[in-house]
Amino acid sequence: MHKAESIYEDELDSAYDFPRSYLKALEAAVGDWIIYYEPVKAGARGYFAVAKIAQVIPKPGVAGRYLALIEARSYLPFDKDVPRLLNGQPFEASLADAAGAPLKGGAVQLAVRRLSTGDFARIVDFGLPQDLEWAEAHRYDKHAAGLQEEQLVFQRPVLERLVRRKYRDVAFSRRVRDAYDYRCAMSGLHLRNGGGRPEVQAAHIRPVEMNGSDSVRNGLALSGTLHWMFDRGLISVAEDSETILVSQNKVPVDVVKRLLRSNGKLMRPTDPRHHPHPENLRWHRENVFGQGVSDGKLLWD
Structure with missing residues (x-):
């Protein structure tokens, strides 16, 4: 979770500043991909970028705080921000009740939380569509709509696209x-x-x-x-x-x-x-x- 006006010294493409309470969760995420999320009170963006954690270190000169260092060249903003809810349901399964309705409190308020592989892929697919290259190449082509169905046959895995x-x-x-x-x-x-x-x-x-x-x-x-x-x-x-x-x-x-x-x-x-x-x-x-x-x-x- 990231707030643009946060008191913490986040540099999204290089380091994420966090307290000791999230240390174990972020140490477990070293070498893995993360998604940045903007909380409701901070703005309307929802999920807005992806990156990979390279290392976790104590924050120099600040007791009880740590930095998750972002792997060089891994940070990538989404092509379009991903809303918190789609058709009234959260993208994250852990934030929904048995009927799919959004929960309040609990995990929703955590600044760092785990994503399932399925939730991660679903959010990335929405924010960084599989056909993005094709869509840009044909963005101003009046005949593009009729050709798109053939293009969508060629699917690329999430991680392949990210690198x-x-x-x-x-x-x-x-x-x-x-x-x-x-x-x-x-x-x-x-x-x-x-x-x-x-x-x-x-x-x-x-x-x-x-x-x-x-x-x-x-x-x-x-x-x-x-x-x-x-x-x-x-x-x-x-x-x-x-x-x-x-x-x-x-x-x-x-x-x-x-x-x-x-x-x-x-x-x-x-x-x-x-x-x-x-x-x-x-x-x-x-x-x-x-x-x-x-x-x-x-x-x-």
């Missing part, structure tokens, strides 16, 4: 672009091609191969050109998490004026929970920005 890079890239891209309302965070432009497909791309701030996560907070929605420039260290974001930095010795002033917002500020998502994480931006400034271009000579029109 397969191609599937995760599609899920990450959909969530990041949606968070930015399909606008480029640096130009502010909302471009779509003739078929209605948005031209904006989802960029990892810290690359996956460098232990960057698939959290929306490790993503920026960027146009193709600005994505290319960001990945090659020609542009970045300052310590204020808002001011766009430009490698002045590599990018001409007139190019900057054409490509970036006039105020020089990053356009962030309306939901603060999706704002770029300052640590991810810091990593990019220190490890990518100003490091040069690796795939040839720069040509500016």
Whole structure:
């Protein structure tokens, strides 16, 4: 269970902060997958992400508290949040009475609770559909509906989807672009091609191969050109998490004026929970920005 305004220092894609009362349960979960859940009083999200626990350690400097460290590259937000109830019944069997009606109190209030394999698979299937890649590829195809029945024959197991890079890239891209309302965070432009497909791309701030996560907070929605420039260290974001930095010795002033917002500020998502994480931006400034271009000579029109 996670509250966005929690007093605990959770970083969902890296660590979960919890008290001693849940120590045995989380130690038993090391090496296994977990699902994040938002309690009723905290908001409407319900189940919203999945991750894998790598290790449990005492929280440095805080007696009686512990951290469940999340395995690198395992965190993945759901494509769509999963409601607490479906047709009036909980997704978790332990939260329902014999007739399937939701229980009150007891396990419902536990911040950490066990999920059966069936409940886990059912929640993940709802939040990360098996046909997500196909659905995205045909999202703007007027004839997609008639073809979907054939596609659904090819089922993929839950865990295979959670670790397969191609599937995760599609899920990450959909969530990041949606968070930015399909606008480029640096130009502010909302471009779509003739078929209605948005031209904006989802960029990892810290690359996956460098232990960057698939959290929306490790993503920026960027146009193709600005994505290319960001990945090659020609542009970045300052310590204020808002001011766009430009490698002045590599990018001409007139190019900057054409490509970036006039105020020089990053356009962030309306939901603060999706704002770029300052640590991810810091990593990019220190490890990518100003490091040069690796795939040839720069040509500016």
